[in-house]
Amino acid sequence: MVCVRKSAMQWLYGTEQPPTLPRRVDLGPLGFDWYGETIRALSWNGHELVRAVSLVIRDEDWGSYAPTVVDSTLRHGSKGWEIEHFCRIEDHLDGSTLLDSRFSVRLEARSVVVEAVLDARRRFATCRAGITVLHPLHGVVGAPVSVTHTDGTVSESRFPELISPCQPFFSIRTLRHAPADEIELRLHFEGDVFEMEDQRNWSDASFKTYNRPLAWPTPYAIEAGDRVEQRLTIEIIDRSTGR
Amino acid sequence: MSASLRVQLRAADQVRVLPSLGCGLWLETFDPAFATRLGQLLRPAHLDLLADARRADWEARLDAAMALCAKIEAQAWLYLVLPDDRPEAVLERLAARLDGSPVAGLLLTPAAYLKSYQPDAVWPSGPSPAELLALGRRRFPELALGGGTPTYFTELNRCRPDPQAIDFITHATSPIIHAADDRSVMESLESLAHIVRSCRALAPGKPYRITTSAIGAWTNPYGRRLTPNDGLQRVTLSERDPRQRGLFAAAWALGYLAEISRVGGVDALSLASLGAPFAPATQFHPYPLYLVLEGVLRGSRRPALEIGHAGGNRLAAVGWHESSAKGELWLANLSSEPLEIELAGARVERGAALDLSCVERLCADFGSLEYGSWQEAPTIALSPFASLRLDVALADRAGPA
Numbered sequence: 001m002v003c004v005r006k007s008a009m010q011w012l013y014g015t016e017q018p019p020t021l022p023r024r025v026d027l028g029p030l031g032f033d034w035y036g037e038t039i040r041a042l043s044w045n046g047h048e049l050v051r052a053v054s055l056v057i058r059d060e061d062w063g064s065y066a067p068t069v070v071d072s073t074l075r076h077g078s079k080g081w082e083i084e085h086f087c088r089i090e091d092h093l094d095g096s097t098l099l100d101s102r103f104s105v106r107l108e109a110r111s112v113v114v115e116a117v118l119d120a121r122r123r124f125a126t127c128r129a130g131i132t133v134l135h136p137l138h139g140v141v142g143a144p145v146s147v148t149h150t151d152g153t154v155s156e157s158r159f160p161e162l163i164s165p166c167q168p169f170f171s172i173r174t175l176r177h178a179p180a181d182e183i184e185l186r187l188h189f190e191g192d193v194f195e196m197e198d199q200r201n202w203s204d205a206s207f208k209t210y211n212r213p214l215a216w217p218t219p220y221a222i223e224a225g226d227r228v229e230q231r232l233t234i235e236i237i238d239r240s241t242g243r
Numbered sequence: 244m245s246a247s248l249r250v251q252l253r254a255a256d257q258v259r260v261l262p263s264l265g266c267g268l269w270l271e272t273f274d275p276a277f278a279t280r281l282g283q284l285l286r287p288a289h290l291d292l293l294a295d296a297r298r299a300d301w302e303a304r305l306d307a308a309m310a311l312c313a314k315i316e317a318q319a320w321l322y323l324v325l326p327d328d329r330p331e332a333v334l335e336r337l338a339a340r341l342d343g344s345p346v347a348g349l350l351l352t353p354a355a356y357l358k359s360y361q362p363d364a365v366w367p368s369g370p371s372p373a374e375l376l377a378l379g380r381r382r383f384p385e386l387a388l389g390g391g392t393p394t395y396f397t398e399l400n401r402c403r404p405d406p407q408a409i410d411f412i413t414h415a416t417s418p419i420i421h422a423a424d425d426r427s428v429m430e431s432l433e434s435l436a437h438i439v440r441s442c443r444a445l446a447p448g449k450p451y452r453i454t455t456s457a458i459g460a461w462t463n464p465y466g467r468r469l470t471p472n473d474g475l476q477r478v479t480l481s482e483r484d485p486r487q488r489g490l491f492a493a494a495w496a497l498g499y500l501a502e503i504s505r506v507g508g509v510d511a512l513s514l515a516s517l518g519a520p521f522a523p524a525t526q527f528h529p530y531p532l533y534l535v536l537e538g539v540l541r542g543s544r545r546p547a548l549e550i551g552h553a554g555g556n557r558l559a560a561v562g563w564h565e566s567s568a569k570g571e572l573w574l575a576n577l578s579s580e581p582l583e584i585e586l587a588g589a590r591v592e593r594g595a596a597l598d599l600s601c602v603e604r605l606c607a608d609f610g611s612l613e614y615g616s617w618q619e620a621p622t623i624a625l626s627p628f629a630s631l632r633l634d635v636a637l638a639d640r641a642g643p644a
Contacts, residue, residue: 012491013425014475015485019424061468064478066478162440162441163441165401199421200437203434204431
């Protein structure tokens with residue numbers, strides 16, 4: 001029998017594939033961990049406000065694609081940090097390009113703007129392609145939330161305490177809630193119809209706001225040449241100063 | 244830079260016991276010789292047998308699995324998937340198999356319910372879990388019959404059993420349905436308290452069994468297939484996650500058990516399987532997960548140590564009383580950063596680490612995480628994803644009342 005010594009990476013993770021490590025991006029009390037097409041642990045003075053914002057591209061069986069990074073930049077602009085991250089999504093089988101994506105993040109003193117642009121190069125079948133926000137559990141479970149719907153109506157509600165089998169909120173345009181004392185968060189969604197799922201069902205430690213209602217048929221197609229554009233604007237309001 | 248955390252062993256007002264701790268067994272794929280060997284070494288208190296009656300050889304496989312359970316003295320809990328057509332015929336054949344070798348409990352799942360449906364969607368037209376339960380009740384009036392699913396909490400939450408009609412409630416979890424990066428997988432442990440509380444509310448007072456859960460997904464209720472994986476990729480919805488072979492899975496399993504123990508209310512828990520898809524070993528050598536299971540399965544139904552710590556999602560701590568003054572404590576670093584632990588309320592008498600410095604030696608053969616010499620120090624160091632077994636002397640009032 002040939003004995004091959006395993007590497008430290010293999011003993012830790014069972015694979016030589018290294019874990020993805022983040023780069024911390026901070027601007028005063030506000031900051032996040034940056035991983036390519038995801039930002040995580042958006043926090044204010046160390047208190048987690050948003051667990052993650054990602055560009056998620058699923059295949060027709062809800063499997064994920066591993067995007068190929070084409071270009072990625074982080075630079076300090078006049079008001080804060082700017083990230084631009086370009087990727088290519090390739091077919092699982094033949095490796096041909098299905099779509100090109102741009103994920104951009106702008107971090108300013110009291111706001112984060114995330115944009116996703118997808119350009120389909122071929123007819124592309126997917127269960128979901130767009131911006132997904134994960135809300136943490138601490139400070140959120142059972143807490144009040146104000147939901148502005150796409151038709152402009154506002155519901156004053158609460159995040160579920162026990163795990164909800166169905167989506168707690170539909171047709172979301174804007175969410176307002178207070179994940180930390182003194183901090184009010186406003187999340188404004190554009191570019192598709194968004195709704196929220198109680199991800200604790202699947203043992204994820206989060207609620208998830210995602211594009212395209214689950215009641216619509218899946219998989220669905222993005223036609224060759226079509227462009228998808230979505231935007232999330234997160235505003236942090238310090239309730240002690242009202243700013 | 245390592246973070247410093249304090250772990251406090253406390254006196255308990257009420258002594259709680261750890262759940263019955265077992266493993267899963269997939270009837271389609273298990274190798275009786277290997278599973279028997281693993282079972283004899285690990286001594287799980289129970290085995291959750293997952294069988295699919297749509298397979299031609301399921302009865303012979305069930306006989307072999309029941310023989311295995313008898314040999315290793317593990318309770319057998321049968322999770323049987325039934326064809327949507329003529330399930331009564333399967334129950335008749337099952338009765339013949341169980342005559343003389345009864346199972347401890349039985350969950351009947353219509354094959355169509357291995358898929359997930361939104362609560363307001365069109366549900367399968369065949370028999371529902373409730374209808375199979377009623378059929379099972381007529382055929383097996385003496386047997387404990389469950390409600391729930393062999394898949395994930397979602398499917399249970401969307402198809403809730405009548406709590407009055409069931410003898411136990413059950414589901415599994417998988418941490419790689421939506422995300423498969425290391426951070427998300429460890430963060431998933433934070434959701435377990437919510438799942439337990441929500442599941443308890445669905446069937447108050449009924450025994451609650453979390454069936455075989457591991458870093459992996461054995462089936463995909465949301466699509467046609469699992470994600471193809473050569474066993475080296477961290478991908479969602481895969482039954483071949485590489486971390487199962489690493490220290491990562493050992494720490495994750497301790498994190499799972501620690502959280503279930505902390506929250507309470509779970510009567511049985513199955514981690515890993517004796518064979519595919521979630522084996523803790525190959526035929527030739529164990530994975531780190533094996534060494535943790537070999538230790539903690541001995542804690543099945545033992546009085547739990549009351550442990551407090553502010554380690555959040557970075558540290559797992561779980562243990563049980565060996566006597567009023569002694570306990571066995573297991574710690575795991577759930578992060579990729581080193582940790583320093585200060586232990587209060589107890590003194591370490593002996594210890595054994597499972598970390599990068601010794602994992603190769605320890606995984607050379609099917610042994611135990613044996614205590615070695617222990618250097619007394621003010622703090623205990625835990626390297627990334629390390630697990631630690633500690634023999635502790637409890638301070639006054641830390642023992643069971």
